[in-house]
Amino acid sequence: xxxxxxxxxxxxxxxxxxxxxxxxxxxxxxxxxxxxxxxxxxxxxxxxxxxxxxxxxxxxxxxxxxxxxxxxxxxxxxxxxxxxxxxxxxxxxxxxxxxxxxxxxxxxxxxxxxxxxxxxxxxxxxxxxxxxxxxxxxxxxxxxxxxxxxxxxxxxxxxxxxxxxxxxxxxxxxxxxxxxxxxxxxxxxxxxxxxxxxxxxxxxxxxxxxxxxxxxxxxxxxxxxxxxxxxxxxxxxxxxxxxxxxxxxxxxxxxxxxxxxxxxxxxxxxxxxxxxxxxxxxxxxxxxxxxxxxxxxxxxxxxxxxxxxxxxxxxxxxxxxx
Numbered sequence: 001x002x003x004x005x006x007x008x009x010x011x012x013x014x015x016x017x018x019x020x021x022x023x024x025x026x027x028x029x030x031x032x033x034x035x036x037x038x039x040x041x042x043x044x045x046x047x048x049x050x051x052x053x054x055x056x057x058x059x060x061x062x063x064x065x066x067x068x069x070x071x072x073x074x075x076x077x078x079x080x081x082x083x084x085x086x087x088x089x090x091x092x093x094x095x096x097x098x099x100x101x102x103x104x105x106x107x108x109x110x111x112x113x114x115x116x117x118x119x120x121x122x123x124x125x126x127x128x129x130x131x132x133x134x135x136x137x138x139x140x141x142x143x144x145x146x147x148x149x150x151x152x153x154x155x156x157x158x159x160x161x162x163x164x165x166x167x168x169x170x171x172x173x174x175x176x177x178x179x180x181x182x183x184x185x186x187x188x189x190x191x192x193x194x195x196x197x198x199x200x201x202x203x204x205x206x207x208x209x210x211x212x213x214x215x216x217x218x219x220x221x222x223x224x225x226x227x228x229x230x231x232x233x234x235x236x237x238x239x240x241x242x243x244x245x246x247x248x249x250x251x252x253x254x255x256x257x258x259x260x261x262x263x264x265x266x267x268x269x270x271x272x273x274x275x276x277x278x279x280x281x282x283x284x285x286x287x288x289x290x291x292x293x294x295x296x297x298x299x300x301x302x303x304x305x306x307x308x309x310x311x312x313x314x315x316x317x318x319x320x321x322x
Contacts (some may be wrong), residue, residue, distance in 0.1 A: 058099035100125035169313035183225035199301035215269030261308040
C-alpha cells in the first residue's frame, strides 16, 4: 500500500477511535453510577458489565478499521488487493491485542483485577481474534464477488488483471526509488483515470482517451525530485528525458527499453491520428506494434500499448535488483 493511502487510513481510523473512546468512557461512568446507586459498585455484575463494555469497544474498533480499509482501498484499487490481505489481518489483530492488554491492566472501581477477570478477558480476546479473521475472509469473499460482477458488467477481465498488476508494479518502483533516492517517482493526481484503463477499447475515440490517461501517468512523475538528483539538466527537459538522465547517471547499464517504451506511449498520446505530417510517425509506431493504421481491432492495439507500459515498470524493478 502506498504511503498516502496508508496515512489517510490511519488518520480516518484515529479520528473515529478518539471520538468513540470518549463515548465509551462516558458510558462507563454512567454504568458505574447506576451500580453505585443500587449499592452494587463492587459486585461481580458491575465488573462483568464494564468488561463487556470494553470488549464490545474492541470489537467495534476492529470492525471500523476493517470498514475504513475496505472502503478506501476499494476507492483506489477497486477491491482489497490480494497482497494486502495478510497485512490487513496483522493490523486488525493488533487492535484486538492492544485492547485486550489495556483491559487486563485496567483498574476497576473498588477492587484489583481478579484472576477470573483476566481469564474471561483472555478467553474473549481469543474469540475476537478468531472472529476478526473470519470477518476479513468474509469481506474479501464479498469483495471478490463484487469485482467479478463488475468485471462481467463493465470491464474486460484482462484489463482488470492488468490494472492490479500496474498498481503493484508502480508501488514497488516507488518503494525502490524511495529507498535509493528518498522520493517516490510516480504520483497520482487523479484516481478517476484508472477506470478508463480497464474499459474495453472499442473505437478510435476510446483509444485516444486511453492514450491521454496513460500519458498522464507518465507526466505525473515527481519532476522536481528527479531534477534534484540529476547533475546535468537542459532547459526544456521533461519527465521522460529527466528520468533517462537519472538512469544513465546512476544505472549506466540500465535497459534502454524502459525509456523507449515510454517515448512510444508519449508519441502516441501527443500525435494520436495521422492527419498532419507527424501522422507518419504514428503509422510507423503501429507498424512496429505489428498493426496497420487504422487497425481492425483497437482493443488489440491498446493491449499492446499497455504491455509497453508494464514492461517499462518491470525493467525498472529488475534494474534496481541487479
